[in-house]
Amino acid sequence: MLLPGSWLGVLGGGQLGKMFALTALTMGYRVVTWDPDPTSPAGEFASHHIQAGFHDPNALKIFCKYARAATTEFENIPEDILRALSGNMTVIPGPDPVSICQDRVREKKFLEKEGFPVPPFSEILVIEDLEVALKHVGTPSLLKINRWGYDGKGQTTVVSLNDAMKAFEDFGRVPCILEQKIPFVKELSVILGRNRKGEIRVFPVAENVHRNGVLETTVVPARISDMVAQKACQIAQEIASRLHYQGVLAVEFFLTEEGLLVNEMAPRPHNSGHFTLDACLTNQFEQQVRTLCGLPLGDPRLVSPAAMGNIMGECWSGGEEPDWEKILRNPDVKLHLYGKVEARPGRKMGHFTCLAEDADAALSRVRSILSELYHRTDSA
Ligand SMILES: Nc1ncnc2c1ncn2[C@@H]1O[C@H](COP(=O)(O)OP(=O)(O)O)[C@@H](O)[C@H]1O
Numbered sequence: 596m597l598l599p600g601s602w603l604g605v606l607g608g609g610q611l612g613k614m615f616a617l618t619a620l621t622m623g624y625r626v627v628t629w630d631p632d633p634t635s636p637a638g639e640f641a642s643h644h645i646q647a648g649f650h651d652p653n654a655l656k657i658f659c660k661y662a663r664a665a666t667t668e669f670e671n672i673p674e675d676i677l678r679a680l681s682g683n684m685t686v687i688p689g690p691d692p693v694s695i696c697q698d699r700v701r702e703k704k705f706l707e708k709e710g711f712p713v714p715p716f717s718e719i720l721v722i723e724d725l726e727v728a729l730k731h732v733g734t735p736s737l738l739k740i741n742r743w744g745y746d747g748k749g750q751t752t753v754v755s756l757n758d759a760m761k762a763f764e765d766f767g768r769v770p771c772i773l774e775q776k777i778p779f780v781k782e783l784s785v786i787l788g789r790n791r792k793g794e795i796r797v798f799p800v801a802e803n804v805h806r807n808g809v810l811e812t813t814v815v816p817a818r819i820s821d822m823v824a825q826k827a828c829q830i831a832q833e834i835a836s837r838l839h840y841q842g843v844l845a846v847e848f849f850l851t852e853e854g855l856l857v858n859e860m861a862p863r864p865h866n867s868g869h870f871t872l873d874a875c876l877t878n879q880f881e882q883q884v885r886t887l888c889g890l891p892l893g894d895p896r897l898v899s900p901a902a903m904g905n906i907m908g909e910c911w912s913g914g915e916e917p918d919w920e921k922i923l924r925n926p927d928v929k930l931h932l933y934g935k936v937e938a939r940p941g942r943k944m945g946h947f948t949c950l951a952e953d954a955d956a957a958l959s960r961v962r963s964i965l966s967e968l969y970h971r972t973d974s975a
């Protein structure tokens with residue numbers, strides 16, 4: 596068991612790394628971060644920050660000198676680095692589950708082989724694969740690059756072979772996956788912590804709305820039947836067990852008229868779990884610290900219904916700082932800004948969480964604040 600005072604390492608220095616570092620520091624740990632970005636949000640708070648590429652052998656040496664255990668905040672950490680580290684220290688999650696989650700085709704094949712429901716899909720390696728794939732998957736469908744895609748980037752809807760060929764060309768003919776576009780009723784996510792002994796604690800099922808492929812709002816408890824909630828939790832737990840997973844895992848779902856389909860997994864805390872910072876007894880980053888250190892899992896109980904809204908770079912219209920008073924004047928709303936230097940459209944800059952007497956009330960508060968922040972007339 597690693598107790599406070601120990602050094603914990605985090606690979607990646609974005610907002611998830613920052614929230615991990617802040618939580619670990621609060622609990623009395625010291626944190627070393629490793630990220631190539633000189634303006635990394637996590638690096639600013641770390642006890643020690645290594646600004647270097649992940650293939651820098653000197654950085655690896657320094658990281659090993661500091662860290663007693665390592666975790667990731669970003670699923671695209673090169674697998675060989677995770678393997679090299681696991682010869683020196685505890686690495687949670689381990690290289691095997693992370694490498695599955697890095698690759699959309701491997702991920703879907705794993706889920707399918709283990710009997711979990713996934714949307715129909717086909718692997719696309721060469722342009723000639725598209726015709727048969729489209730017959731199998733049907734239209735409309737989504738062509739997604741196999742690796743490195745996030746926040747809806749590297750994916751596009753296609754309705755014909757021509758579309759698909761053009762999209763594949765535009766992606767530079769890199770390996771892709773073609774997936775059926777699912778007419779879902781809702782999107783849900785389940786975040787859980789699983790420890791070495793295989794014990795699991797599940798956060799409440801979250802209901803998510805995306806805009807242009809990027810998460811916009813999350814509300815808890817999800818407005819679904821108990822049966823659906825139980826099923827989603829059961830699937831997520833079974834996935835974690837089949838992966839022999841240790842750490843915090845997020846599973847994204849589509850809820851359709853016919854039932855649940857697994858969309859994807861993230862081997863780390865998740866944007867749709869940021870409500871846990873303000874609305875749960877244990878937040879997802881504390882659970883990450885606890886699984887990493889071999890501490891007992893924290894109680895993930897929801898203390899209050901809540902909704903979260905993401906603050907994107909678009910809020911800085913014309914380069915002007917958003918009017919934070921619109922959020923801060925509300926005594927029941929919690930603002931989290933990640934401290935990113937540059938606000939670009941499509942970039943996650945922060946989020947806020949509203950606690951209310953029920954999920955509907957929390958979500959409608961979040962939507963009305965979002966419309967004000969984005970100067971929107973619609974609040975969908
Ligand atoms: N097969 C699909 N059918 C319908 N919508 C999809 C599908 N795949 C992705 N989407 C939409 O795009 C969003 C982002 O896609 P996702 O596969 O989760 O990639 P990432 O989150 O890594 O960008 C999803 O949350 C969903 O709203």
Ligand SMILES: [Mg+2]
Nearest residue numbers: 746847858859
């Ligand atoms: Mg996703």
